[in-house]
Amino acid sequence: MNVTMSVNGQRVTRDVEPRQLLVHFLRDTLDLTGTHWGCDTSNCGACVVLMDGKPLKSCTALAAMCEGHEIRTVESLEVDGRLDPVQQGFHEHHALQCGFCTPGMMMTARGLLDENPNPTEEEIRVAISGGICRCTGYKNIVAAIRWAADNDALARQEVSG
Amino acid sequence: MTTTADRPIGFGRLKRKEDPRFIRGQGTYLDDIKLPGMLHGAILRSPYAHAKIVSIDTSRALVHPNVAAVVTAKDLETLGLAWMPTISYDTQAVLAGDKVRFQGQEVAFIIATDEYSANDALALIDVEYEPLPAVVNARKALDPEAPLIRDDKSGQRDNLASPTWEAGDKEATDRAFAEADTVVSRDIIYPRCHPAPLETCGMIADFNPETGQLDIYNGNQAPHAHRTVYAHVAGLAEHMIRIKCNDIGGGFGNKVPVYPGYVCAIAGSIVAGKPVKWVENRSENLMSTGFARDYVMRAEICSKDGKITGLRVDTIADHGAFDSTAQPTKFPAGFFHIVCGSYDLHAAHVQVKAVYTNKAPGGVAYRCSFRIAEAVYLVERMVDALAMELKVDPVELRMGSFIAPEQFPYETTTGWTYDSGDYAMAMRVAMDMAAYEDLRREQAEKRARGELMGIGVSFFTEGVGAGPRKHMDILGLAMNDGADLRVHGNGKAVVSISAQTQGQGHETTFAQIVAEELGIPPEDVEVRHGDTDRSPYGLGTYGSRSTPVSGGAVAVVSRKVRDKARLIASTMLETRPEDLAWEKGRWYVKGDPEKGAMIEDIAARAYSGDPMPEGMEGGLDAQVIYDPPNLTYPYGAYLAVVDVDKDTGHVKVRRFVAVDDCGVRINPMVVEGQIHGGLAEGIGIALMEVLTFDEEGNCLNSSFMDYLIPTSLETPDFELGETVTPCPHHPLGAKGVGESPNVGSPPAIVNAVIDALHETHGVDHIDMPCTPARVWAAMQGRPEPPQ
Numbered sequence: 001m002n003v004t005m006s007v008n009g010q011r012v013t014r015d016v017e018p019r020q021l022l023v024h025f026l027r028d029t030l031d032l033t034g035t036h037w038g039c040d041t042s043n044c045g046a047c048v049v050l051m052d053g054k055p056l057k058s059c060t061a062l063a064a065m066c067e068g069h070e071i072r073t074v075e076s077l078e079v080d081g082r083l084d085p086v087q088q089g090f091h092e093h094h095a096l097q098c099g100f101c102t103p104g105m106m107m108t109a110r111g112l113l114d115e116n117p118n119p120t121e122e123e124i125r126v127a128i129s130g131g132i133c134r135c136t137g138y139k140n141i142v143a144a145i146r147w148a149a150d151n152d153a154l155a156r157q158e159v160s161g
Numbered sequence: 162m163t164t165t166a167d168r169p170i171g172f173g174r175l176k177r178k179e180d181p182r183f184i185r186g187q188g189t190y191l192d193d194i195k196l197p198g199m200l201h202g203a204i205l206r207s208p209y210a211h212a213k214i215v216s217i218d219t220s221r222a223l224v225h226p227n228v229a230a231v232v233t234a235k236d237l238e239t240l241g242l243a244w245m246p247t248i249s250y251d252t253q254a255v256l257a258g259d260k261v262r263f264q265g266q267e268v269a270f271i272i273a274t275d276e277y278s279a280n281d282a283l284a285l286i287d288v289e290y291e292p293l294p295a296v297v298n299a300r301k302a303l304d305p306e307a308p309l310i311r312d313d314k315s316g317q318r319d320n321l322a323s324p325t326w327e328a329g330d331k332e333a334t335d336r337a338f339a340e341a342d343t344v345v346s347r348d349i350i351y352p353r354c355h356p357a358p359l360e361t362c363g364m365i366a367d368f369n370p371e372t373g374q375l376d377i378y379n380g381n382q383a384p385h386a387h388r389t390v391y392a393h394v395a396g397l398a399e400h401m402i403r404i405k406c407n408d409i410g411g412g413f414g415n416k417v418p419v420y421p422g423y424v425c426a427i428a429g430s431i432v433a434g435k436p437v438k439w440v441e442n443r444s445e446n447l448m449s450t451g452f453a454r455d456y457v458m459r460a461e462i463c464s465k466d467g468k469i470t471g472l473r474v475d476t477i478a479d480h481g482a483f484d485s486t487a488q489p490t491k492f493p494a495g496f497f498h499i500v501c502g503s504y505d506l507h508a509a510h511v512q513v514k515a516v517y518t519n520k521a522p523g524g525v526a527y528r529c530s531f532r533i534a535e536a537v538y539l540v541e542r543m544v545d546a547l548a549m550e551l552k553v554d555p556v557e558l559r560m561g562s563f564i565a566p567e568q569f570p571y572e573t574t575t576g577w578t579y580d581s582g583d584y585a586m587a588m589r590v591a592m593d594m595a596a597y598e599d600l601r602r603e604q605a606e607k608r609a610r611g612e613l614m615g616i617g618v619s620f621f622t623e624g625v626g627a628g629p630r631k632h633m634d635i636l637g638l639a640m641n642d643g644a645d646l647r648v649h650g651n652g653k654a655v656v657s658i659s660a661q662t663q664g665q666g667h668e669t670t671f672a673q674i675v676a677e678e679l680g681i682p683p684e685d686v687e688v689r690h691g692d693t694d695r696s697p698y699g700l701g702t703y704g705s706r707s708t709p710v711s712g713g714a715v716a717v718v719s720r721k722v723r724d725k726a727r728l729i730a731s732t733m734l735e736t737r738p739e740d741l742a743w744e745k746g747r748w749y750v751k752g753d754p755e756k757g758a759m760i761e762d763i764a765a766r767a768y769s770g771d772p773m774p775e776g777m778e779g780g781l782d783a784q785v786i787y788d789p790p791n792l793t794y795p796y797g798a799y800l801a802v803v804d805v806d807k808d809t810g811h812v813k814v815r816r817f818v819a820v821d822d823c824g825v826r827i828n829p830m831v832v833e834g835q836i837h838g839g840l841a842e843g844i845g846i847a848l849m850e851v852l853t854f855d856e857e858g859n860c861l862n863s864s865f866m867d868y869l870i871p872t873s874l875e876t877p878d879f880e881l882g883e884t885v886t887p888c889p890h891h892p893l894g895a896k897g898v899g900e901s902p903n904v905g906s907p908p909a910i911v912n913a914v915i916d917a918l919h920e921t922h923g924v925d926h927i928d929m930p931c932t933p934a935r936v937w938a939a940m941q942g943r944p945e946p947p948q
């Protein structure tokens with residue numbers, strides 16, 4: 001069946017198997033391998049992308065369900081050579097080690113900050129609690145997202161100033 | 162603002178060089194790789210824990226339009242690949258032919274054009290089983306009536322996996338117990354858990370029948386050792402096998418062994434004549450690949466006049482259906498005999514039996530150095546139990562029993578030579594950070610209000626960095642690591658190492674070692690690893706051995722290059738080498754510091770047409786194989802504060818203070834990151850991570866719905882401290898650290914839970930994981946009976 005959606009701002013139409021998961025559509029059909037797969041049961045969050053701006057575990061959606069929707073993956077975070085503050089924050093705060101959960105964590109963080117630009121530590125912890133990181137113990141991820149919140153604000157000031 | 166602290170030339174808090182690709186989603190993990198014409202494999206697994214295989218009919222699968230081949234044990238027999246050696250000199254079925262011995266065991270391998278078709282076709286294979294009684298309990302496996310699991314082994318009449326292994330001094334221990342005024346005993350289980358890296362295991366095998374070359378893409382922790390094993394298993398020439406490990410999504414010990422799926426992918430590529438990719442799903446990872454721990458221990462500790470005087474441990478190790486535990490050959494119980502911990506203890510005796518059960522094979526070191534986690538957990542629980550019996554503060558008992566700084570190097574009664582330490586100081590730092598007295602006051606107040614707060618401490622000593630070739634090997638291979646360093650004519654360097662990062666940040670840390678030793682900025686040092694054709698031989702990364710062994714290799718090879726640079730500089734400066742002095746990045750003339758040669762100028766000279774010192778070859782490079790003289794012995798003092806919900810038994814880790822001494826820290830940021838990660842895993846092991854089985858051998862934790870891993874909500878804001886006692890025999894004074902937090906934190910948490918419940922509920926032991934149900938049962942006086 002044919003499905004048309006927006007992926008990272010580009011309109012894509014593909015013939016998909018009705019049962020194909022969105023995560024496989026992104027990785028295998030579109031070669032966007034930054035979105036990872038880790039568990040089969042929607043527990044790990046390695047596959048989180050944004051659907052219409054909201055975090056979505058892409059192993060829980062069929063590609064066919066995304067007809068007409070806007071999908072954003074980790075590959076879209078950097079714009080014109082400028083890292084998203086979330087990406088920069090992860091680097092600044094050593095919020096990644098093996099890097100496998102990182103795209104899902106960063107997309108979750110982006111979704112959070114778009115909705116709540118000034119989250120508390122508790123709000124950050126709740127927001128990322130649908131994801132598993134085996135390497136960092138989360139402390140530095142929380143710090144990275146807080147850094148991104150502060151620097152999102154700075155960027156907005158620069159724009160409005 | 163970037164400061165020099167952010168851009169150290171050498172040791173310091175350098176941001177990681179590997180981050181840029183990962184934060185852009187541009188890492189290359191195994192499943193990201195596609196080769197032209199690549200086929201996809203899937204494994205049919207046994208639904209039974211123990212059953213005879215009556216027949217396997219693959220005919221319906223073979224007619225599936227997208228299926229290229231189906232491989233069974235019969236096919237592997239013709240290739241000589243039906244069985245493979247394990248890391249512990251046992252054999253393991255690649256695909257089951259005679260019978261299945263654990264639920265999830267590999268029975269058939271399907272190769273198809275795509276992953277979905279391969280998995281569809283699994284349902285088209287018809288296997289007739291004749292179920293047999295299963296044994297999943299280690300003690301019951303020793304019952305003379307227990308079903309025989311390994312009837313494939315000639316002469317095997319029971320379920321013992323190896324002869325009983327002992328360490329320590331039995332007579333002295335018996336004497337200590339006879340003379341003791343206090344003896345405490347406990348049955349303690351370190352339950353079966355799983356490293357569960359977020360990326361599961363998998364492989365792409367690409368065999369070229371024309372050239373005989375086998376290219377393997379695989380995320381494993383020891384690529385050179387794997388290559389040796391494949392050469393042996395498949396009868397291929399080792400130099401014609403190339404393993405490429407790109408980015409690896411975590412390992413934690415799970416990616417040390419060779420798994421049947423790997424051999425199937427290789428056999429599949431040989432059979433199909435095309436590249437074959439196999440990637441396991443999460444259930445396959447949890448049900449069939451290397452589990453950890455599963456030690457059933459009975460321990461006694463004794464004291465006289467308030468000082469610990471003896472320790473006795475009788476252990477049954479549950480290896481599952483095949484003995485594929487990861488440890489050096491001469492140590493069938495790994496380093497479990499480090500069980501005397503951090504104490505000046507003159508009498509200890511350890512005995513370990515190993516058994517087969519109808520459970521998955523393994524016994525890997527889940528972020529631990531070969532059973533040290535089990536040893537540390539045991540001794541730290543026993544010391545707390547003794548303190549409870551003696552009615553003394555657990556910190557006080559430890560303080561009174563530590564090995565003193567002046568006793569190092571210290572020979573333990575079980576055969577270790579600890580290199581250095583000031584244990585009491587680390588403990589004091591932890592107590593100060595935690596404000597221990599205040600915590601005890603708070604606890605008393607809360608108890609008066611009916612609230613359950615617990616404070617638990619642990620103090621661990623690890624032996625990491627296996628290891629000296631005079632003491633240990635794995636499968637006959639020396640546990641050494643190589644390093645090749647070349648400084649190019651432009652003054653930039655490439656260092657190739659045999660360690661294999663799975664997230665530890667080697668590309669940064671090892672660049673910093675070269676930078677520290679040669680004064681070349683770390684951004685100009687390329688660290689090459691993970692490709693057996695482009696790196697020197699060595700045994701890889703596990704057991705916290707990267708910095709102790711590979712780090713030693715990189716330091717030594719850098720110094721060799723520096724020595725060569727000195728000779729070249731002496732020619733350039735027309736002076737004698739002994740008249741030159743070194744400062745970071747430069748040899749200069751003693752007494753005339755203005756006159757000198759920068760390392761990049763020396764490098765340029767080494768490749769130029771200008772004369773070299775008499776008898777010296779051109780170029781600026783060197784190679785070493787580093788054989789560590791001893792293990793390194795990091796240690797630490799940990800303290801956990803927990804709140805137990807009196808109505809549900811739910812345990813919340815409110816605070817966690819971790820003081821680690823891992824010697825010199827090359828990149829403190831990376832070290833702290835390692836500690837955070839290990840602490841989270843330790844919380845998981847203590848509170849939720851466990852693989853359990855029902856009587857029939859069904860695995861009850863075969864997905865992340867049931868195998869629980871801590872999230873951001875179960876992990877506190879860790880409080881880290883440090884002391885620095887340089888390792889006296891490591892070239893950089895460094896010790897391993899990655900595993901310390903995983904090893905040291907479970908006993909602190911369990912001690913805290915018991916501390917919360919002992920006075921009010923009389924609880925004196927709870928086996929991990931301390932789930933709400935288990936804690937609540939213990940509070941009702943109905944602890945789960947030992948296995």
